[in-house]
Amino acid sequence: MKKNLSAIVTGAGLLILWQIGAGLAGISHILPRPTDVLVCLWNKREVLFKVHMVETLKAIVIGYLIAIVIGVLLAVIMDLSEKLEAMMYPVFVIIETIPIMCIAPLFVLWFGYTLSARILAIVLSTFFSITVNTFDGLKKINKESCELMKTYGAKTMQLFWHIKLPTALPYFMTSLKITFPWAVIGAAIAEWLGANRGLGYYSKLMVSKLDGGTVFAAVLILSVIAIAGIAVIKFIDRKFVFWRSDI
């Protein structure tokens, strides 16, 4: 509580400084005060929440779910065979080094101003880390537990369900905590580079209209989405993956 309190005091202090500093600067179109941001958020609530946030959330949910499915599947495939691991792992390392921001305009050329282009950016910016973390988790199994299971006559699939999957789950959850903000950032960047809807697109539009308050309002919503997503993941982790420290 004390730790949270100090963070709240620091945050509030910074907001007050920002409020005073921006007020003194008097350039609210490019440096709005926090209160200006809240006013913009309220005035543009219809378009911000009902049009652009919905579009961004759609891309995040679809893209992130696809990334999770691909990430977990690839981790399981690599775990099944050392040959496949040797073939695939270096490829993932290369994919990871690709700066998504730089190639996202290409997705726009391939798919146009569509949802698919944004989904591709989200998938590429998140699935690698999900794959690698889940794969590491699958490799962390206790060999003695596996041998004990074998003495009971366990088959490969039974070992997977009873030992491997629960062992890998904390690692998978960690990967979600790391990558969810990337999914939000990926969505915003992709919208910024090529879209006709979404919070990223709208903030870019507002920059061109010198409406700094609305730019910050869109960024604020993006931050809240990321924080809320991480909070949900942390809640699920605490509630259902309680054996992290026992592995």
Add this chain to the structure above:
Amino acid sequence: MLEFKNVKFIYKSGVKEPILENLSFKVEDGEFISIVGSSGSGKTTIFRILNGLEDIQEGSVEIDGQDIRGLKNYSSYMPQKDLLLPWKTIEKNVMLPMSIQKVDKDLQKERAIEMLKQVGLEEYANKYPKDLSGGMRQRVAFARTLCAGANLLLLDEPFSALDYITRISLQEWLMKQWLDVKKTIVFITHDVEEAIFLSEKIYVVSGRPITDIEIKEVDLPYPRTREMLLDPRIQRLKEDLIDKLRTTEEEE
């Protein structure tokens, strides 16, 4: 009856020296025997072969005249660590061997509760391993071992990681369990006193490769008490075994 017949075993990786060479011994049904030997003497190798985790190069291991390579669920193994799965409740941990063997779910539950009662932990059925002490966890591991359904129980130093008081109370508890369930127990230990207190016979393994086993009978009636260990004959047996193990360790 469990029987090793002229068994030869070499690990496939590492040093290509035989661990067992032409080794033969028997364990009768319902017996409680302990295998003692210095660290690295090959005790656990014998268990790994018995569990089917290692393949022998020569000879055979038989249960009631049948080679174990053609048998299923003939033994239940209890390792040194309890290896309870932290994501499963105590009841689900005990049910695990039956779940693997695809026993009917209602029967699994019924047997698990029965076994938890047997080890005095039925009220912990819905708790998780983290909620139990080391000694309780070992008792759950024993209940799980019983649930594997085999008549031959292989216990690999199950109390070695526990503190002294917990260890001796679990030894007394195990002896009572054995008298109740009447299964064959092969117990690995490096603790000579533990072996004497629990077993009818002590199999001393020594040498590399192990070519034969020296069998010492423990002439004490069951149920046993700690005071019985003060008997001069038992003290002599204890000294004899310690000398034997010490000599073996020095030779190695």
